[in-house]
Each structure stands twice: as structure tokens, then as C-alpha cells.
Amino acid sequence: MASRTVSVAVTGVGLVGSEFISQLLSLATPNPFRIVALSSSKHTLFAPDGLNITVNSWKESLAQSSAKTPQDLVQDLSKLVKPGQDVVFVDNTSAENIASLYPSLLSAGIHVITPNKKAFSGDLSLFDGILSSSAKSGAKFLNESTVGAGLPVISTLKDLVATGDKVKKIEGVFSGTMSYIFNNFSSGEEGGPSFSSVVAVAREKGYTEPHPADDLTGSDVARKLSILARFIPSLKEKVPLPQGYQSVPTTSLIPAGLASQSLSADDFVTRLADYDAEFDQKRSEALKEGSVLRYVGVVDLEQGIVKADLQKYPKTHPFATSLGGSDNIIMFHTERYSPRPLIIQGAGAGAAVTAMGVMSDLLKLI
């Protein structure tokens, strides 16, 4: 708990990575962190005593550097770990080959912080390796920003469980893209835009993945459920899903007729219009019951359900009244927060808020 200087290695210089580096270099002085490594897939800067970079200079410095294999970087960083000298590896990529380094990093006593969800959706042995190497060395693995970006979702769940509360149900809109699509498609009013047109607008606004089908599979929501599920030890008895929840039942919104075809993003959105009537019908059916459609993730310990699914919610439900934009909303129903849940809501995607989630994990280490 005493103050010390913490060495930070940052991998990934995309939107989140760049924003994170800015936030890190802009911390109030005295800055307790020094950046010892900065790397992309093609370049690596490394200096054991701290890189001499600024918010304005790091991109150019990085561009002038040569490459180093991730394995070599792990070696170099391992040598910096000493008593009272903490080293943190921040992975701002979404790369599987970087996620696969976590066990060796943690074994070497290097803390790992990441918004990268790949460690949770890949092979279970990777996740087990993370847990066991972290337990052995005492190095921390923190991933607040994998769910809800900067929103305090994982930390709240951890607090609930650690302080002895009993989670009954977690229910939420976990995908900013799905939130935007259904807030606009199913607002609770008669009529409304077609499904394909809403998806097209979401794509134009940059709210979807490059290929919107990657959002409509629901797999992003499923991955977030996998992550949350692993923080609830009692879930195993209630919902013994195989493989440690690395795949949960997921309803894809991609029409069956388009699922098997490898269409370009443009073609996909065009062809999606052929299925607008199906989505219209679902919307009308919901409206007849006084409900709206929302694509949600559910972890229900009482009913024994973990799933990512399209569901109906009454127009008076917070998922209908309170949601807007591309907000996430997450409700925790617990023994203590009962009958009314603990609710967290806000932007759950975007570089600034994701980098903030990574940064607050980093600040928790000191």
C-alpha cells in the first residue's frame, strides 16, 4: 500500500490504446507510472528506466522503432520484476496471440490489465492458466473494461460476491450496438423504421463492427456473459454449463437465409431488407402486449438460465424508459438489492470510456 513507481508496458495503439496512452501520460504529477514499453504488431519501444515520450511524441518514436516478438518482450519485462518494483502489462489489442501471453506474464509476476475479451472466449485452458498463474505469483489480472467499458460493472459484481451478497439475477443490455438498434427500432410507438434501415444507420454512425453481422450474432453479449458468469462461484451448481461458460446459449439475429452465406458488409445490409417483415412482426407482437424488444444478456441463478437473447420488456421497464443512444444498462438483483435491483447505466463502448476502465484498473493497483 505504500507508494512506489510502477512500470507499465502498453501493447496496442488503436483507438483505445492511443486514448489510454494519452490518459496515462496526462495523469496528475507526480505520475506514479513510467512507461517502459510501447508496442504495436510492427513496432516496439523498450527502455527499462522509462521511455522518454510525451502525448505528442510517442507515435513518431514508435514508428521509428523496430519490431520485437511478444515473447522477447515478455522476457525483457520479466527481468524488471523485483521486490517493490511492480510491472504491469496493459493489452489494448483484441488479439488472441497477445491474450495467450497472459499466463507467462502472470507467472513472471507481471500484472495484466486488459479490455481484450479473447482470454474468455478461447480455449478454457487459457483461462485456467490465467487463474492458476495469477494465484501462484500473486500478480493481478484485471479486466474491468471487458464489460461495460468504463462503467463499474465487474468491480460491482466482485464487491457483491466478495462481501457475501447472493446474486439472484443479472440482466442487461450489454452491447452498445444492440442497444442503439433496438432503442431506435422498437421505441414503444406504433410503426417506426425498418430493421435493416436501423442497422444501416448504426453502421454509418460507426456503432457496428466493420461487418454488422458480427454484432447481430450476439456473440459479443455472450462473451460478456461468460466473463460475468466466472465471477459468480455459486453459478456452477445452478447452471453447470460446459467449458466454464466459454459458450452460452445465444440467439443470433442473422436471418437463417443469410447465415450460411459469406456476404460483404454492403450486400449483407442490402439483403437484410428481405427480412424486414419478420422483424416488423416481432415488433408488432411485442407492442400488442405493451412491450418493446431488447437484446439482452441474462444470468439467472434462480431459474438456472444463462443466455443472450431477444426479449420483450414492458414499456414501463427501465430497459424501455431509461435507455437511449447506445447505452448499456445492467441490473443486479441480489439478496441485498431486492426487490429493487442495483442499476448501472451509461455508454458501454467507445475509446475514451474503455481506456478509462483500463486506467481505473491500473490506478487500483497502487
Add this chain to the structure above:
Amino acid sequence: MASRTVSVAVTGVGLVGSEFISQLLSLATPNPFRIVALSSSKHTLFAPDGLNITVNSWKESLAQSSAKTPQDLVQDLSKLVKPGQDVVFVDNTSAENIASLYPSLLSAGIHVITPNKKAFSGDLSLFDGILSSSAKSGAKFLNESTVGAGLPVISTLKDLVATGDKVKKIEGVFSGTMSYIFNNFSSGEEGGPSFSSVVAVAREKGYTEPHPADDLTGSDVARKLSILARFIPSLKEKVPLPQGYQSVPTTSLIPAGLASQSLSADDFVTRLADYDAEFDQKRSEALKEGSVLRYVGVVDLEQGIVKADLQKYPKTHPFATSLGGSDNIIMFHTERYSPRPLIIQGAGAGAAVTAMGVMSDLLKLI
């Protein structure tokens, strides 16, 4: 960051204190904490190597012990502080004389965790003493549960500020009592119960202080604003309130005619009915504008306002649509969370959730 045993001294054995002791003794093994002291205003148990108590036995053990002055307890605890041996003082009272011990505890290197708001509303020198002694010794002062109980309000504000976000406005229903009263009094429908009857029901349900006037002054909300305000360094330039925000402009709901009288709680509620017409009128005026009444706390850096006040919100606003029971709701409008705010909602009072807030502060220390 390495694991170590942490010695905990717990003062206060009321509802929150008892619940906290239960939570602490029920932590998953290996329990990283040992309780070295347990005290009430009349009794003190102390054992440097840890008390031999269980969830079922501690009350009896405590009842059989004699008293120790708080000052003597501080002395005894100070001797336990050694490198690698952390000592935490948990104050679950709402006593001013215990709050006044914080500077000497912190100076001795003892961490302080508390839901007690007295350190923020009393003399400014006490708060300054807390800050300076904590800074000098490195011992932490954590008070998550002073605002929103177990809800992650202070930690979220700290994260926003620490990671470089700019807070524009914090607005919320911070009092569970005020929440219950106005959710029921001003639901957005025509008519509704009288103000005094709602206050009477809130009192019967145990949602108010023993004397409901203590809630209606708004001072609880004001104190919470004082606490939040101190975590926003840039506020000083925008709203330079005197005395470090220990008093903020506050609208009392106690009718002028009752303010100067020292009525019993029973008489107060009876006499409050004489003013029902005034509250009715406010409710009708709001309804004419399509609004409801809510008693809120506001920290507005753009308009330069910090205040606890009764305000009108449109019936479509989350303070109207999403609130229920005695929930707190807090909206953070920031540069990153803009135009849509980060929202946290849920029960903001009660022994279980307050103790949980204290416990999660304690877990953050290790």
C-alpha cells in the same frame, strides 16, 4: 500488493456495525483479516493477535468486557502498526467524538474506513487534519459508504477524476427518505396522498430518522454533497463555497411555522398536516408542466451551483420513470459521459448495503 494479514478494529455495534461484523466474520477462508478490537461506547474487546469470536459469540463477549477510552484504544492500535502489518480502524458509529480520532489514527499509520459523515460536516480543521495526516503517513481514509451506502458512487467519482475525465454536473436523489416521500407524494398522476400522510407512512416503515424533521431539513443531502464536492478539485474555481463545502445552500422542507418550535416527532407529523395545502399546490404546479417533484442534490460546475433543493423533473426523466421505493439515483454528466450520463441507482440506505460499502473499502486495501 502481496497478501498479508490485516488487523481490523471495529467501533460501533448498531445495525450497520453488527451487520459489518457478520460480513467480516463470514468472509471466505482464508480470511485475510483478523479482528483485534471491537468496541461500543460502553465496552471494548482488544487482543493484539486477534479476538477469539464468532458470528454467534461476539455480542456476549463484548457485553462482558469493560470499557476503554477511545484514546487508549488508539494507543493500543498504534503499537500494532509494523512494516507489512496493516491496521484498519472501522468506525461504524455516527459519533463526532470518534470522527475526531481520525487524524491521530491516520498519523499513526492506521487506515480509517467509515460510513460516518461527521468528519465532513463538522469543523473544517478536522477534515484538513484527515487529509494531511493521511498524506504524511500513507494510511488511507476510505468512506465509500457515506454516499449511496453500497452503491459505487464515490469510487466512480474518484475514477472519473483520477483518469482525467471532466465532471460537468452531478445530480441525484441522495436521500432514501426523500426518495420514498416524493416517489409516493408526486408520482406524476393527478391527486395522490397528502404530504403529511406520506411522511407519516415513511416514519412508520422506519424510513425516516427517529424525528422526521431531521430528514426534511435536507441536511443529509447537503452533507453528501459536501463529501462529493471535495473529490472534485476543479470545483474550487467554479464554486468557491467557503469552508471547503462543509455547508452548501440547502432548501429545508420544514414549514416556516414549524421550524422554530421544538415539537416531538408525533406532534411534528400531526402539525405538518396544517401545511398539506402548500405541498399540494407545489405538486399541482409541477403536474401542470408535466413534471414531478424530487428532492435532489446538484453539483453543477458549468452553472457554478452546489445545492440541495426541491426541483421539478419532466415525467419522462429517469428521476420520475426509473425511481421507486427508497432508491437513490445519481447521474454523472462528464466530458466522456456526454450527452448521456453515467447513472447509478439502487437502495442507498439500510444496514446490509451500508455494511457492504464498508466491507468493499476494506477489501480494496488488500
